[in-house]
Amino acid sequence: MGVKDIEHRQVIVIGAGPAGSAAAQKLAEEGLDVLVLERRSIVGNPAQCGECIPHWGEVIGTFNHLEDHQWLKEYFDFPERLILHRLDNMRVFLPSGKSYHFELDAFAGHRLQFDGYLADKAVRAGAEIRMSTSLKRLQQQRKANRELLVTSEGRFTCDYLIDASGSLAHVGRLRHGQDRDVRPEDQVPTIYAQVKGDVPETFDVFLGSVAPSGYAWIIPKGPGFANVGLGVRAGKLEGDLKGHLERFCDDLNLEIISFGGGWIPMGGPVKRMVDGTTLAVGDAAGLVMPSNGGGISQAIISGCFAAEAIVANLRHQTPLSTYEDRVRASMGPALKNSLRSKNMGYAFMRGDLMTELILRILGPIGGIKRAMECERSLWIV
Numbered sequence: 001m002g003v004k005d006i007e008h009r010q011v012i013v014i015g016a017g018p019a020g021s022a023a024a025q026k027l028a029e030e031g032l033d034v035l036v037l038e039r040r041s042i043v044g045n046p047a048q049c050g051e052c053i054p055h056w057g058e059v060i061g062t063f064n065h066l067e068d069h070q071w072l073k074e075y076f077d078f079p080e081r082l083i084l085h086r087l088d089n090m091r092v093f094l095p096s097g098k099s100y101h102f103e104l105d106a107f108a109g110h111r112l113q114f115d116g117y118l119a120d121k122a123v124r125a126g127a128e129i130r131m132s133t134s135l136k137r138l139q140q141q142r143k144a145n146r147e148l149l150v151t152s153e154g155r156f157t158c159d160y161l162i163d164a165s166g167s168l169a170h171v172g173r174l175r176h177g178q179d180r181d182v183r184p185e186d187q188v189p190t191i192y193a194q195v196k197g198d199v200p201e202t203f204d205v206f207l208g209s210v211a212p213s214g215y216a217w218i219i220p221k222g223p224g225f226a227n228v229g230l231g232v233r234a235g236k237l238e239g240d241l242k243g244h245l246e247r248f249c250d251d252l253n254l255e256i257i258s259f260g261g262g263w264i265p266m267g268g269p270v271k272r273m274v275d276g277t278t279l280a281v282g283d284a285a286g287l288v289m290p291s292n293g294g295g296i297s298q299a300i301i302s303g304c305f306a307a308e309a310i311v312a313n314l315r316h317q318t319p320l321s322t323y324e325d326r327v328r329a330s331m332g333p334a335l336k337n338s339l340r341s342k343n344m345g346y347a348f349m350r351g352d353l354m355t356e357l358i359l360r361i362l363g364p365i366g367g368i369k370r371a372m373e374c375e376r377s378l379w380i381v
């Protein structure tokens with residue numbers, strides 16, 4: 001293809017994370033022509049995750065109207081080879097060392113393997129994924145009445161565009177700059193390490209000065225190894241995040257093998273998920289749980305909903321806004337509860353003493369569990 005050529009595709013998806021791969025698979029299964037553009041050279045690498053992946057039970061326990069969704073139910077039926085360690089329990093530690101625990105329905109995996117598995121399924125369904133291809137610019141061509149997607153590997157046009165580019169929401173940012181309606185807010189810096197040592201069986205969370213306005217985690221991935229990390233509200237930590245994590249691991253006698261990190265959008269859903277024929281999904285739509293940073297299940301669900309909305313729009317002229325309505329109906333309540341919990345944490349959990357006091361009040365009435373699970377509001381017993 002010459003430099004000046006423009007490739008047209010029915011649907012283009014920016015990003016081959018869980019949201020992009022789920023959307024691409026569903027669209028391809030419905031017979032649509034779909035191209036995924038991914039800037040990385042290997043899907044999922046480097047991983048940016050604590051690597052706690054929810055099972056279907058956790059998903060339908062948290063979000064609404066999903067029980068009868070057969071496609072999603074099957075999608076969440078992950079093969080045994082991806083499941084490194086079952087996470088049946090979570091313990092939340094207060095600054096004093098006291099802990100509260102509750103059940104979980106999740107597992108630890110390698111994100112690299114997990115994302116690769118999801119992308120493979122999309123390709124097997126008929127989607128095309130083009131690696132090392134980064135969306136750089138959106139160019140409006142008013143005379144031709146089209147928008148060009150300018151990438152590192154050529155120019156494209158499409159009938160529908162899915163922004164699955166993660167927390168920094170590249171399409172929204174390129175098209176609307178600083179417009180807050182389309183940008184996920186409260187980007188929390190996180191760092192994690194793959195470690196060796198004596199690790200717990202449970203998903204452990206630590207609150208207090210170890211991670212001001214955030215939390216530290218240990219997610220066991222198997223005997224003797226774990227993903228250990230921390231996320232802290234921007235500007236709340238004195239010193240650097242990496243040094244802080246090194247000290248945390250040192251205290252626990254854990255040997256660090258490698259580091260990773262990324263940004264988690266903790267500000268709740270963006271105000272506008274549909275922009276013309278562009279749909280934002282996953283982190284790009286701000287669908288991460290603000291109180292616990294989990295976003296894999298929302299990425300997959302929203303990817304599937306976006307694909308279904310495109311198919312319905314194409315075949316029955318159903319407005320694309322139904323995508324956003326469905327996302328809000330299914331995930332809105334849990335995300336709202338989660339945002340409230342996070343804001344309460346920001347407002348009141350200042351210093352170990354206050355954090356301990358508040359958690360001692362909330363713990364016995366199930367408030368910590370609710371803050372983590374987000375199923376119900378924090379205050380209702």
Ligand SMILES: Cc1cc2nc3c(=O)[nH]c(=O)nc-3n(C[C@H](O)[C@H](O)[C@H](O)COP(=O)(O)OP(=O)(O)OC[C@H]3O[C@@H](n4cnc5c(N)ncnc54)[C@H](O)[C@@H]3O)c2cc1C
Nearest residue numbers: 015017018019039049050051052135166262282283295296
């Ligand atoms: C440190 C950390 C720990 C986390 N721990 C957990 C956890 O344990 N459990 C959980 O459920 N969630 C966790 N999350 C959140 C979870 O990782 C995300 O919610 C999830 O990955 C969102 O999926 P996505 O497909 O929307 O975006 P992503 O997985 O971020 O995928 C976006 C893709 O788009 C690509 N891309 C970006 N820009 C461009 C561009 N311009 N052109 C082409 N491609 C582009 C990226 O390379 C990437 O592959 C964590 C996040 C972080 C940062």
